[in-house]
Amino acid sequence: MDVKIETSWKEILKDEFEKDYFSDLVSFLHQERAQGAVIYPPGALIFNAFALTPFDKVKVVIIGQDPYHNPGQAEGLSFSVPSGVRIPPSLKNIYKEIESDLGVKVNKDGSLRSWAEQGVFLLNAVLTVRANQPTSHSKIGWQQFTDSVIKAISDKKEGIIFLLWGNYAKSKKTLIDSSKHYILEAAHPSPLAGGAFFGCKHFSKTNDILILKNGMNMHKKILELRLFIRKIVAFQ
Numbered sequence: 001m002d003v004k005i006e007t008s009w010k011e012i013l014k015d016e017f018e019k020d021y022f023s024d025l026v027s028f029l030h031q032e033r034a035q036g037a038v039i040y041p042p043g044a045l046i047f048n049a050f051a052l053t054p055f056d057k058v059k060v061v062i063i064g065q066d067p068y069h070n071p072g073q074a075e076g077l078s079f080s081v082p083s084g085v086r087i088p089p090s091l092k093n094i095y096k097e098i099e100s101d102l103g104v105k106v107n108k109d110g111s112l113r114s115w116a117e118q119g120v121f122l123l124n125a126v127l128t129v130r131a132n133q134p135t136s137h138s139k140i141g142w143q144q145f146t147d148s149v150i151k152a153i154s155d156k157k158e159g160i161i162f163l164l165w166g167n168y169a170k171s172k173k174t175l176i177d178s179s180k181h182y183i184l185e186a187a188h189p190s191p192l193a194g195g196a197f198f199g200c201k202h203f204s205k206t207n208d209i210l211i212l213k214n215g216m217n218m219h220k221k222i223l224e225l226r227l228f229i230r231k232i233v234a235f236q
Contacts, residue, residue, distance in 0.1 A: 045075050046127050055156075060121065062120060125142065147172070
C-alpha cells in the first residue's frame, strides 16, 4: 500500500503497510468518511508526527493516547494543539512542570511543533478519532501500528529517551529495550491525576541525559536551552 508518510518512516514501516490489519484500518476510515463522519485530525495531519520528526532525528518519545476530539484541536501531535487554540488542561500542567523544573517561563502557545522539529516524537497510540467521541477509533488497528512504531524505534536506535506519562503510556514499556534506552515514568499530566505529575522533573532529567549522552562540554551546556522551552537542542 502506498501510504503518504515521511520517507524515512515509509522505509522503516513498509512491512506494516502491507499487513491485512492496516488495509482494514484504511478501509474503515474511508467508509466512515463516506458515511459522513467527521474525523480528526484532518487527513493531511494524521501522520504529522512522522513528517515533523523523521526517524533519524528522533531523540525523545512522548506517548499520548488518542487525538483531541473537539473541532480545531487535533494536529497529529500528542498533547499539542494548533497555535492560537486554547491550551488544553494536560498541556497547561506540562508547562507548569517545565517552569517549576527548569525555572523559566514558557511561551504559552499550544503548538508543540517546534518540539517535534527538534527531535521530540509526539506519538499518539491512536492516530484518529471521530468528532466528539473520545476513543472511538481505539479498536480499529492503530494500536497495533503504533506499537510497531515504538518497537522499531527501540530495535533500530539507541539512547532514546521515552517519557511515559500515565498508566496507558506505561503499558508500552514492554515494547522498549531498557538496556539501551532511557525510560522515565510519571503520572499523567491531566488534572484528573490530582497533581501527581508535578515534581517528576522529566525535563531537567532529559536535559541531563542528552548532555551526558553526547559528551557536551561546559560551553555547549550553556546552550542547552533548557530543553523543552520552545526548542529542543538537537545535540550532535
